[in-house]
Amino acid sequence: MLTTRQSRDFWLLAITALLVLGAGLGMRDPWPSDEPRFALVAKQMVLSGDWLFPHRGTELYSDKPPMLMWLQATLYTLLRDWRVAFLLPTLLASLGTLACVYDLGRRLWTRKVGLYAAWALLFAVHFTFQAKKAQIDPLVVFFITLANYGLLRHLLCGPAWRWWWLGWFAAGLGVITKGVGVLALFMLVPALVAVALGWPRVRLDLRNWRFWLGPVAFAAAVALWLVPMVLAATGSGSAEYRAYMNDILFRQTAKRYAQSWDHHQPWWYFLATMPSMWIPAFLLVPWAIPAWWRRLRRRDPRYLLLLGWWLLIVLFFSIPHGKRDVYILPALPIFCLALAPLLPGLLRRRDVQWVLGGFAALLTVALLGVGVAMLGGEPGFERRLILERGIDSAVTAALGWVGIALGSWGVVSLVFTGPRRFHIAVMSILAMAWVTYGLVGYPLFNDSSSARGLMRDAGERIGPDAELALVGWKEQNLLMSDRPVRTFGFKRRWYLQLQDGLAWQAEAPERRWLLVQQAALLDCVDRDQAERVGVANRRGWWLVPARAFVGPCQPSAVDLARIRREQGKEDGED
Incomplete structure (x- = not known):
């Protein structure tokens, strides 16, 4: 049974996550670039009754598998409200990702570590930003994290064959959400390394027949979509359906990886993406690296599997020319999980607190600066918003006051938390900013952003x-x-x-x-x-x-x- 304090800490996390991620649900329409596309496909599924071959207008849409669109269409069928239905799948997926990270941290270490891991993930800017958008990436992050959860429950906490099978099945669901769902299975690579080096407490027995039910579960999950689609495409005699099948199975997966045709970036792109978008948690990496190294030298398999998988994901996406920041988003939950056991000690360090305090201060100054610029300090800034976004001066004035209010909240947070708890100030500022973005920003931007x-x-x-x-x-x-x-x-x-x-x-x-x-x-x-x-x-x-x-x-x-x-x-x- 949870103690009173443990229960309070858990519910504080749960309620904060619901507020931060869910604020503004039902208050806006889909915004570009991806949200209107997926919502339109889902709407046409409901209107036409054709859920197997997605359409965008009169054309087949073969860029992505239909999992997200299926969920949006299903939720609309139940709720009859597109403003809620199009955002709800990613909200539920993001809450599910937090739950997996919390429980895995609790089982691999302690309940306190699970809480730290979930808090670090919740306020990682990249995670929260994507969680508040109706895109495929938060959904595939959930399936990959669930797959890792199941695999690690067996590999490090097992034997737990049911979780092992669930991990493979979740990876298969990730594949029919977005092809990269298969990357969850990269967790087997550091596990095999640990077994080969004789590290303790890693349960990976390829000779056990139950091991091979995992790949069967993976194939079964993929077949839920693949088999009906292929049978319908090949049996219909339609050249259009065959072209859809070939495009989504080959051109949009292996060919897109091997011969990227858009979003070209240098090989070190993600080495810049993580420090800029995985903040504030990534600010602690300079102190975490020596601590991780000491634990690896002690042959702790938990760090080998978590850090090894994270590095494999970064390496995998660094090879092709085409790169986007969301590609490595699935690695963020595992990164936070590997960082969490170190956080209690790191947050007691004065230098760490001053780094977090500096980040909170910069964020506060930026909010105040944007607010002042909106209200007249920089007329060109306001004119650009009006011309490029199609919003009027009343909206820019409202945004100016919002910026000043959030900046003032940042000043109050820094003063009241003090130099020993600047991490609380960071969470306070980010939480208020995200909630305000949902409750105030959504209505202000909706007409121009949604068309x-x-x-x-x-x-x-x-x-x-x-x-x-x-x-x-x-x-x-x-x-x-x-x-x-x-x-x-x-x-x-x-x-x-x-x-x-x-x-x-x-x-x-x-x-x-x-x-x-x-x-x-x-x-x-x-x-x-x-x-x-x-x-x-x-x-x-x-x-x-x-x-x-x-x-x-x-x-x-x-x-x-x-x-x-x-x-x-x-x-x-x-």
């Missing part, structure tokens, strides 16, 4: 009886429309979409309108006859009636080069 305001204005201008089509569109435009919308493909060249839009519009010119991204407009459109709706997501948008067309919309060589460049840039952002 809801743009689509509402477009609908009001053309009237309720008009028909609308999209050219050079983004997922949020289709998702936020107040009426059924016609599209002419998503990845097709914009000038081809514009030509098809002109032909569609000519069939009923009095009631049909085109909403066109500014970068997709050609000289065939008389802008004096069109209406500029505004800016959303750093893109300008125009309503084009039939009378605005003054030619056949044949692009010049300059137009083709510009469209290829602009559309390629957007594909890279996706």
Whole structure:
């Protein structure tokens, strides 16, 4: 049974995690770049009833497996509220990741270590930032962490064959969420090293028949999606379905790793990403490295498995040219778990506290500086937000006061915690910032970031009886429309979409309108006859009636080069 203090410490963690990660749930729509795409696919699953082959508009969407979209569609079916349903899977997954880290720390060391590991993960900026977004990465982080949990329960706390099988099954679920779920099984590499070197307390017996039920569980999890999809694609006789199958199974996995076509970064990219995004926990690494080395010299297998797996993940993603910060996010929970046993001692050090105090002070000054700049200290800063984001001066003023309020909270936190507990000040500032971001930032940014305001204005201008089509569109435009919308493909060249839009519009010119991204407009459109709706997501948008067309919309060589460049840039952002 938990003692009163242990119970209080656990519930403080649980309630804080729910507030920090869940603040603002239901208060915003999907925001780019990925959220509207997944929400749109999930919405089309519900409307069409086709859950096996995801669609984005009229085209099949083969960039990612459908696990997240399935969960979003299922939760919408239960809750009938997209604003809650699209964010809830990643919220639950992030809470599940924290639970795995806490319980694994408790079992490998002590309950106090489990709490420290969960607190370090909760306030790691990278984790919290992703947990508050409806993207695939928090979900795959949960499945990889659950897989590691099951494997380590057997390898270090076992024998525990049921957990061993669950670990493999969770890795398989990670694969059908995002192909990198298989990386959880890299935990076997340091385990094999430990066994080969004769380190104690590592249970890895390849001669036991129950060991081999793990790969069977992995294959069973992958088959939940793979078998029905392959049978349907090969049995349908559809070339489109076969192309979907080939793209998602080969081009988007092994080929994307071996021949990265976007997000090119140098080999040391993650060596800069971790210190900048895994803060504040990563600030303690200079003191942690000698302590880890001493424990490894004592042949402690817990550190070998945790640190070895973390380094393998970093190495794996450092090899290809294509790199993004979210690629190594699955390693963050294990990093926090390896750091947690050292935290009680490190936080008693004066130099560590002053480093954390310096971080809290910098954060406080930054918040105050942004607030003052918003309120008039730097007019250019405000103008950039208005022009690029499509928000008005009332929003920038509100953001200014929010920055000043958070900065003031930081000053109070630093004063009241004192130099021996600066880590409390760091958590206090970050917690308040994330909660404020959800409760205040979501409503302030929603219209411009989600394109809801743009689509509402477009609908009001053309009237309720008009028909609308999209050219050079983004997922949020289709998702936020107040009426059924016609599209002419998503990845097709914009000038081809514009030509098809002109032909569609000519069939009923009095009631049909085109909403066109500014970068997709050609000289065939008389802008004096069109209406500029505004800016959303750093893109300008125009309503084009039939009378605005003054030619056949044949692009010049300059137009083709510009469209290829602009559309390629957007594909890279996706």
